[in-house]
Amino acid sequence: MLTPHPETWIYPTERGLFCEPGQFFIDPHAAVDRAIITHGHGDHARSGHGHVLASAETIAIMKQRYGGEEAAGAFQAYAEPMTVNGVGVSLKPAGHILGSCQIVLDWQGARVVISGDYKRSPDPTCRPFELVPCDLFVTEATFGLPVFRHEPAEKEAKRLIASLADNADRTHLLGVYGLGKCQRMIVLAREAGYDRPIYLHGALIGLCALYEKLGIALGDIRPVADAEPGALIGALVMCPPASLNDRWSRRMADPVTCFASGWMRVRGRARQRGVELPLVVSDHCDWPELLTTIEETGAGEIWVTHGREDALVHQIGKMGRRGRALALVGFEDEGD
Ligand SMILES: [Zn+2]
Numbered sequence: 437m438l439t440p441h442p443e444t445w446i447y448p449t450e451r452g453l454f455c456e457p458g459q460f461f462i463d464p465h466a467a468v469d470r471a472i473i474t475h476g477h478g479d480h481a482r483s484g485h486g487h488v489l490a491s492a493e494t495i496a497i498m499k500q501r502y503g504g505e506e507a508a509g510a511f512q513a514y515a516e517p518m519t520v521n522g523v524g525v526s527l528k529p530a531g532h533i534l535g536s537c538q539i540v541l542d543w544q545g546a547r548v549v550i551s552g553d554y555k556r557s558p559d560p561t562c563r564p565f566e567l568v569p570c571d572l573f574v575t576e577a578t579f580g581l582p583v584f585r586h587e588p589a590e591k592e593a594k595r596l597i598a599s600l601a602d603n604a605d606r607t608h609l610l611g612v613y614g615l616g617k618c619q620r621m622i623v624l625a626r627e628a629g630y631d632r633p634i635y636l637h638g639a640l641i642g643l644c645a646l647y648e649k650l651g652i653a654l655g656d657i658r659p660v661a662d663a664e665p666g667a668l669i670g671a672l673v674m675c676p677p678a679s680l681n682d683r684w685s686r687r688m689a690d691p692v693t694c695f696a697s698g699w700m701r702v703r704g705r706a707r708q709r710g711v712e713l714p715l716v717v718s719d720h721c722d723w724p725e726l727l728t729t730i731e732e733t734g735a736g737e738i739w740v741t742h743g744r745e746d747a748l749v750h751q752i753g754k755m756g757r758r759g760r761a762l763a764l765v766g767f768e769d770e771g772d
């Protein structure tokens with residue numbers, strides 16, 4: 437039997453990437469009957485689907501964010517390779533945030549891997565990316581420009597700890613995305629030997645509690661709201677990026693403003709936010725990681741989603757593969 441080209445059975449629609457023989461969508465951005473979800477970030481995991489297949493951690497995150505069991509008609513936690521309407525389906529770690537998975541589809545002799553968001557660098561809060569050889573690889577391109585090179589996260593954490601030691605009279609106010617980056621920065625600080633309390637903006641507390649419940653120890657974390665007067669002087673305080681410069685942050689006198697993101701590679705972005713200590717820590721691949729991964733999958737065809745698609749598609753052509761920009765709507769980087 438001839439192997440049909442994957443684009444005859446998996447293709448973008450206005451609700452997202454659709455697997456026709458399987459009759460399911462991957463990370464759809466509108467409510468559908470049947471969805472497979474790569475991870476819990478808001479641009480991938482939405483509420484209102486009839487049936488959701490995802491990792492147990494992703495399901496726990498979705499329930500926490502979208503009102504418990506109401507978040508979908510039915511949830512199915514992935515346990516082992518399975519068949520959905522004749523399509524082989526398995527989930528493999530993507531190394532992006534807790535519970536993040538690549539979706540591996542096998543149908544009539546062809547293998548398609550949808551990576552979701554992913555990274556190759558180590559992250560103590562999730563399982564590492566597992567390379568799966570395939571015919572068609574769907575990659576993200578959040579940092580799909582040669583200028584993007586992330587620093588080793590451990591090195592950035594050490595810079596943060598050193599700055600805390602050097603500025604014992606100033607609060608360090610660290611902007612972090614609430615799902616993934618926050619917990620990764622806490623664990624990195626702990627691994628770098630920082631064992632003092634870490635204070636959290638109220639918006640970060642729920643997901644930190646969930647991470648702890650799912651087995652990621654975060655040490656002594658406390659709500660900022662409960663801090664004694666004076667306790668924040670010289671302390672590490674974490675908040676969502678939007679709170680770095682708003683009314684909430686004014687309770688900290690003369691803080692060292694820090695921000696952990698892949699975007700901190702761009703000096704203008706750090707300046708714009710008034711960031712004194714930019715930390716280049718990302719939960720996405722940088723440019724070299726993207727190219728290495730594409731190479732290693734052996735895929736002859738690469739589809740590129742959210743981010744700088746054109747530059748990467750051009751590069752893929754130079755690598756002797758077929759690249760295609762999948763202009764899927766609805767993807768915005770919730771955590772970067
Ligand atoms: Zn993500």
Ligand SMILES: [Zn+2]
Nearest residue numbers: 479553768769
């Ligand atoms: Zn994303």
